[in-house]
Amino acid sequence: MNIIEVNASRRYDIFVEEGLLNRAGAYCAQVLRGKKVLLLTDETVGALYLNTVKQSLEASGFEVNPYTVAVGEDSKSTATYLQVVSYLAENHFTRSDAIVALGGGVVGDLGGFCAATYLRGIGFVQIPTTLLACVDSSVGGKTAVNLPEGKNLLGSFYQPWLVLCDPTALQTLPSEIYADGMAEVIKYGMIRDRTLFEALERGELTDTEIICRCVAIKRDIVEQDERDTGYRQLLNFGHTVGHAVEKCSDFSISHGSAVAIGMAVLTRALSAMGKTPAEECERLLALLAACGLPTTCDIAPQALYEVALSDKKRANDTLALITVPVIGEGGIETIAVTELARYIEMGAVK
Numbered sequence: 571m572n573i574i575e576v577n578a579s580r581r582y583d584i585f586v587e588e589g590l591l592n593r594a595g596a597y598c599a600q601v602l603r604g605k606k607v608l609l610l611t612d613e614t615v616g617a618l619y620l621n622t623v624k625q626s627l628e629a630s631g632f633e634v635n636p637y638t639v640a641v642g643e644d645s646k647s648t649a650t651y652l653q654v655v656s657y658l659a660e661n662h663f664t665r666s667d668a669i670v671a672l673g674g675g676v677v678g679d680l681g682g683f684c685a686a687t688y689l690r691g692i693g694f695v696q697i698p699t700t701l702l703a704c705v706d707s708s709v710g711g712k713t714a715v716n717l718p719e720g721k722n723l724l725g726s727f728y729q730p731w732l733v734l735c736d737p738t739a740l741q742t743l744p745s746e747i748y749a750d751g752m753a754e755v756i757k758y759g760m761i762r763d764r765t766l767f768e769a770l771e772r773g774e775l776t777d778t779e780i781i782c783r784c785v786a787i788k789r790d791i792v793e794q795d796e797r798d799t800g801y802r803q804l805l806n807f808g809h810t811v812g813h814a815v816e817k818c819s820d821f822s823i824s825h826g827s828a829v830a831i832g833m834a835v836l837t838r839a840l841s842a843m844g845k846t847p848a849e850e851c852e853r854l855l856a857l858l859a860a861c862g863l864p865t866t867c868d869i870a871p872q873a874l875y876e877v878a879l880s881d882k883k884r885a886n887d888t889l890a891l892i893t894v895p896v897i898g899e900g901g902i903e904t905i906a907v908t909e910l911a912r913y914i915e916m917g918a919v920k
């Protein structure tokens with residue numbers, strides 16, 4: 571069994587092992603005080619795994635209330651949020667009861683925010699079922715729903731009681747959703763772990779190994795900067811340009827693909843500026859391509875820059891840009907926002 575201990579504002583463990591879905595109840599019983607749980611999932615994940623987890627929880631003495639939301643980002647809405655917390659109230663959930671979020675980042679973020687706010691905080695367990703949720707969204711305690719004005723605008727830092735990752739669940743993921751998660755996996759290798767990057771190049775890691783190594787990296791970063799005021803920005807490698815790509819494409823380009831393009835743009839720019847060897851850049855592009863991820867898009871650099879700028883300009887005239895001059899050694903550079911144009915121009919391929 572792989573156990574990754576997290577020491578944030580709450581101490582908790584992340585367990586990673588094949589078959590954990592069948593044993594979820596026993597693990598939850600060790601950390602939850604009450605016997606009542608809301609088992610939150612989406613329609614796709616519910617059809618695949620709800621019964622397994624429900625039966626396991628019931629076998630450990632829990633009273634399980636399943637709650638299924640529609641698939642997709644639209645469920646991270648204030649409307650769904652209010653429906654879930656109203657359901658908790660109608661069913662007399664108390665502070666010792668809990669939400670168990672079974673699914674990808676959408677269900678995890680929604681469930682986490684409901685748990686953080688209902689009665690000022692109830693128990694919360696994450697059972698991530700996408701690669702992205704295993705390596706990224708279930709680690710670090712960020713929970714949120716979206717507002718019409720933008721993504722993740724209503725949220726809270728709220729660490730779970732427990733995270734259970736069962737890599738066998740990833741076997742039912744469509745390949746493009748698995749690839750989305752791989753963009754974040756490659757990001758971890760780029761910013762912090764050259765040996766992880768090289769093992770990915772050789773394709774020699776199991777999903778369990780990938781998850782354990784990525785979770786440990788994110789854990790280390792989050793423990794140093796839980797509230798995202800500085801060092802945690804390292805995790806944003808590829809994301810400033812990536813978010814612009816998502817927006818310019820009207821979200822037809824997925825987050826993972828957009829982050830892949832963002833990492834590629836920045837690294838090509840660094841290479842053109844002579845700040846990173848061309849060979850390092852080629853290795854990133856090759857690994858992204860091998861994982862089924864894009865490294866270019868046909869959005870004009872000027873359009874990307876304008877959207878990225880409108881995101882950043884509110885704060886001040888500088889921005890923290892994450893660059894990786896050597897694979898495994900990401901750094902935070904403060905640049906003038908106008909300087910971002912040069913990076914995008916130099917790194918984009920038209």
Ligand code: NAD
Pocket residue numbers: 612613614615618641642643646673674675676677679699700702703706707708709710711712713722739740741742743744747750
């Ligand atoms: P998602 O939850 O929408 O899942 C993607 C798709 O995969 C869905 O259609 C889902 O039904 C399906 N699915 C999930 N598990 C499956 C399985 N095992 N087999 C088959 N299908 C399965 O999306 P996601 O990519 O997991 O997460 C994206 C969300 O995560 C975004 O809302 C993003 O803002 C959020 N996020 C949060 C953090 C954080 O720190 N909290 C970090 C990164 C991303």
Ligand code: MG
Pocket residue numbers: 754809825829
């Ligand atoms: Mg991301």
